[in-house]
Amino acid sequence: MSTCLQDHISFAAVHGKQPGQQITVNGTTYSVFAQHCLQHSEGACFPKEFELYAFDKIVQKGIDQDDECFSAFASFGKRRTTGLANYLKEQNIQQVFVAGMTLEQCVKQTVQDAIQEGFETYLVSDACAPVDADAEAGILKDLHGAGARLIVSADIPC
Secondary structure, rough: EOOEEEOOOOOHHHOOOHHHHHEEEEEEEEEEEEOOOOOOOHHOOOOOOOOHHHHOOOEOOOOOOOOOOOOOOOOOHHOOOHHHHHHHOOOOOOEEEEEOOHHHHHHHHHHHHHHOOEEEEEEEEEEEEEHHHHHHHHHHHHHHHHHOEEEOHOOOOO
């Protein structure tokens, strides 16, 4: 879950840019976005259909205004971690299923970090959304080539 401050480093307006333009911070270049998932806003909340009592752990990311954290595991350059990798390993969890938005940033970084951490990583392709639909096929191909197993939601074992 991402709950960003209004002046988070990833927001275009903070840099006088338009969404989609690029910036370089701490040696890392990435695209900036319109404000989204603002702390204490409806956009940062889980959908009401989620049965939150069924979750053992909720990991927050994007909560430090000066540190970009697209991945559910760590910020760019691994300056800070969310603790997710250690938690999963402590629980003897070996498989990770990834879905979400945006495919180009948050999903891609999470998949790459999960693979790097040694997890058997599944990308649930029909539960992901890219900002740029034209980029989707290439990103899926790259992530598959990096070791992610591409599946659709119907393939998730219950």
